[in-house]
Amino acid sequence: MKRFLTTFIAMGSVALLMLSSCKKNDAIVTSNGGKPGALTSSTSTLVLDKTKLNDATPVINFTFTAPNYGYSAAVANTMQIDVAGDNWKNPMSSTLGVNVLSQGYSTAAFNSLLLKLNLKGGVTSQVQVRIVHAISADVAPVYSNVVNVTVTPFNLASWVYVPGAYEGWNNPGPQQDSLLSATANGIYTGIINFTAGNNQFLIVPVKGSWANKWATNDNPATGTSASYSTVYVTGGGNNFYAPAAAGNYIVTLNTNTNTLTIVPANYYSIIGDAAQGWSTDVAMKFVNDVNQSWVSTLPLVSTGQFKIRQNNDWGYSWGIPKAGSAGDGVANTLNNTSNNNIPVAANGTYTVSFGVPLTAVGTSPPVTATYSVK
DSSP, rough: OOHHHHHHHHHHHHHHHHHHHHHHTTTOOOOOOOOOOOOESSOOOEEEOGGGGOOOSOEEEEEEOOOOOOOOOEEEEEEEEEEEESTTTSSSEEETTTOOOEEOOHHHHHHHHHHTTTOOOTTEEEEEEEEEESSSSSOEEEEEOEEEEEEEEEOOEEEEEEGGGGGGTOOOOOTTEEEETTTTEEEEEEEEEEEETTOOOOBBTTOOOHHHSEEBSSSSOOOOEEEEEEEESOOOOOEEOHHHHHHHHEEETTTTTTEEEHHHBBBBBEETTTTTEEEEEEEEEEOTTTTTTEEEEEOOOOOOEEEEEOOOOEEEEEEEEEETSSSTTTTTEESSSSSSSSSSSSEEEEEEEEEEEOTTEEEEEEEEEEEOOO
């Protein structure tokens, strides 16, 4: 009996200890919902200087105080920067390290970020900056105050290159073309004229080198347009295929979303008795540079005149603006709604340039466009 009582008491003591332990573990730590940190910027106005492109020194610094959740919490902090008025629909986001309460940007880094927001170089704009604090997917994030910064980025054009069957896979061949990112925002666009039966191509970052390339793992697309997912590889990958019909296509490589699209482009030609007659179009070539121009070098005679038209059709054609019409009196400007033929001063070989933004088939072109005859 004594042994039984001793055992009973011992077991009861263990149970009490277990209950005591459970009660201690049931203590719940609750959040106060989160009080955000206070964000500040080292400057409210910043004009970026292109001459400091290779200088790693920060030109702007953002600092903030730690958020308060009522206890020591592991907080994920994300900096968001967006164009003023966008209401945070498309911000650029940067995840900061644990316990990191500041973020600085060099000229190159901040300029690149602003261009990815589609801000124009040389134009003063306003951006907004905030910090997003989060501790769990089950707890709503809290946001710091918003800091406004007036910024002026600069354009930084960059190109990628398009070797393919249309130019003999020479990389580079005399006809090899390129795609332009006018603001170095990771989106490259240009017009490629694919000839009949020669619609396969790749994209490379360095002209003449096959060391790296953009290719695809997708099967060849069919139809009048095409879209692909892209892979950046040193070897392997499939060629891109443009639509089978020969012609001018807008090719857009988006390195931010790893996609490539190909759509038919509006194209332009010279027609008139100053060139090869009013029934024969002389093709112009789109030059994938910052000027965004269609160019053709050809003989012209002073006894005739010419116009520039779209898609070898009279639906849209450009000439000298008539009195009172759009572009009238503006130097080097043509009009496509009310115009006269373009005269030629003297016989000779001329380079005709026609400045109009690249547009897809089915998209209306602008009423006025710039031109030169040299």
